[in-house]
Amino acid sequence: SVLRETMSVVFPHKTAATSAGLGxxxxxxxxxxxxxxxxxxxxxxxTDMEISPANPTHKSECGNCTICADACPGxxxxxxxxxxxKHRDEFFNARACFEAAKKNVKEKTGINSDTCGICLAVCxxxxxxxxxxxxxxxxxSSYVMVGNMFLKRSNIKSLPVTTRLR
Numbered sequence: 001s002v003l004r005e006t007m008s009v010v011f012p013h014k015t016a017a018t019s020a021g022l023g024x025x026x027x028x029x030x031x032x033x034x035x036x037x038x039x040x041x042x043x044x045x046x047t048d049m050e051i052s053p054a055n056p057t058h059k060s061e062c063g064n065c066t067i068c069a070d071a072c073p074g075x076x077x078x079x080x081x082x083x084x085x086k087h088r089d090e091f092f093n094a095r096a097c098f099e100a101a102k103k104n105v106k107e108k109t110g111i112n113s114d115t116c117g118i119c120l121a122v123c124x125x126x127x128x129x130x131x132x133x134x135x136x137x138x139x140x141s142s143y144v145m146v147g148n149m150f151l152k153r154s155n156i157k158s159l160p161v162t163t164r165l166r
Contacts, residue, residue: 007094013042025082028119029092068119074100
């Protein structure tokens with residue numbers, strides 16, 4: 001399928017979110033919410049209802065930060081900043097990310113997953129406490145997978161509720 005070949009969709013939720021001015025696209029190609037950071041899931045509602053227009057986001061706010069690019073095991077992150085109209089492939093290699101994540105997560109945890117979440121965990125705008133980067137999971141029952149993240153159950157105090165973004 002085209003989706004598998006290009007690893008993209010016709011209308012990404014992050015396009016709607018940046019158009020609504022809720023955040024920007026990071027160097028890791030994730031949507032970074034001004035309020036919650038990159039650790040969230042998005043959904044989009046399309047409507048013909050008349051509403052006040054938002055102030056869209058036109059460029060990344062990552063600046064010179066390269067934390068995610070330096071940490072990426074697949075070297076999928078080029079370190080270039082996103083701006084509106086720039087195709088994801090110009091700054092991020094989705095195939096390299098997918099392949100490295102499948103390999104690394106399976107080797108280190110025994111779990112079949114195509115997302116490792118390392119870029120999300122190291123992002124200075126990440127607002128969720130308890131993220132475990134080590135992948136040295138001796139007792140898998142002491143961890144829970146939330147989205148792409150492995151969180152130590154004992155470290156979870158609360159997860160942000162993103163009702164405004166649903």
